[in-house]
Amino acid sequence: MTKTHWISKRTAVAQIAREMAAIGLVSASSGNVSLRIAEPDSPPLLAITPMGKPYHDLKDEDIVVCDYELDTIEGELAPSSESLLHVGIYTRRADVGAIVHTHALHSSVMAVTGEEIPVLLDEMAVSLGGPVKVSDYAFPGTEELADNVCDALGDRAGAIIRSHGAVGVGRDLREALNVCILIERVAHIFTMASLTGKVNPLSEDTIERESAVYRMRRGLPTQ
Numbered sequence: 001m002t003k004t005h006w007i008s009k010r011t012a013v014a015q016i017a018r019e020m021a022a023i024g025l026v027s028a029s030s031g032n033v034s035l036r037i038a039e040p041d042s043p044p045l046l047a048i049t050p051m052g053k054p055y056h057d058l059k060d061e062d063i064v065v066c067d068y069e070l071d072t073i074e075g076e077l078a079p080s081s082e083s084l085l086h087v088g089i090y091t092r093r094a095d096v097g098a099i100v101h102t103h104a105l106h107s108s109v110m111a112v113t114g115e116e117i118p119v120l121l122d123e124m125a126v127s128l129g130g131p132v133k134v135s136d137y138a139f140p141g142t143e144e145l146a147d148n149v150c151d152a153l154g155d156r157a158g159a160i161i162r163s164h165g166a167v168g169v170g171r172d173l174r175e176a177l178n179v180c181i182l183i184e185r186v187a188h189i190f191t192m193a194s195l196t197g198k199v200n201p202l203s204e205d206t207i208e209r210e211s212a213v214y215r216m217r218r219g220l221p222t223q
């Protein structure tokens with residue numbers, strides 16, 4: 001196995017990570033991005049952003065390929081300190097191919113208030129599969145945090161991590177990033193709407209019909 005076996009996947013992760021930073025969803029080296037690697041005759045692996053490397057200086061070859069024990073298979077740096085969160089999601093969600101975790105501003109407001117974002121807009125049901133729930137608190141980097149976030153995710157595409165940030169999952173990297181962009185937007189909208197005292201979620205019937213589109217697109221069982 002050469003040291004550049006997965007360079008195209010590492011490049012793809014680095015590009016999305018730099019984009020995530022460029023649009024302001026993270027700063028310095030906070031947050032992280034990963035891509036599932038599932039190949040025949042290989043244990044399950046992931047390509048993930050490294051620990052402590054600022055995005056302005058992130059190179060394609062800085063992305064780490066590691067197994068689910070977090071042993072490095074390819075790359076020179078240590079995998080993200082939040083890698084267990086990614087492993088936990090890949091283990092519990094077969095439909096997920098990529099994960100983006102942000103410390104974005106408005107998402108973090110929800111992480112502080114602990115308030116679930118109800119389904120306020122059609123695109124939330126279609127693209128996220130329902131409301132954005134908030135996980136119970138757990139210490140960063142732990143399996144407990146991964147478990148709590150998976151519980152908050154359910155079969156939806158995004159969740160708020162209590163006192164921490166947000167996570168979005170997708171079939172590919174672009175979809176996972178778009179989920180985080182949408183979470184940030186609806187967190188902002190929810191905060192603004194709450195100030196007016198007029199938060200009007202969609203009806204249960206509409207949410208059910210629109211989230212069926214989400215489940216169909218992602219190959220999830222219909223409810």
Ligand SMILES: [Zn+2]
Binds near residue numbers: 030082101102103165
């Ligand atoms: Zn984080």
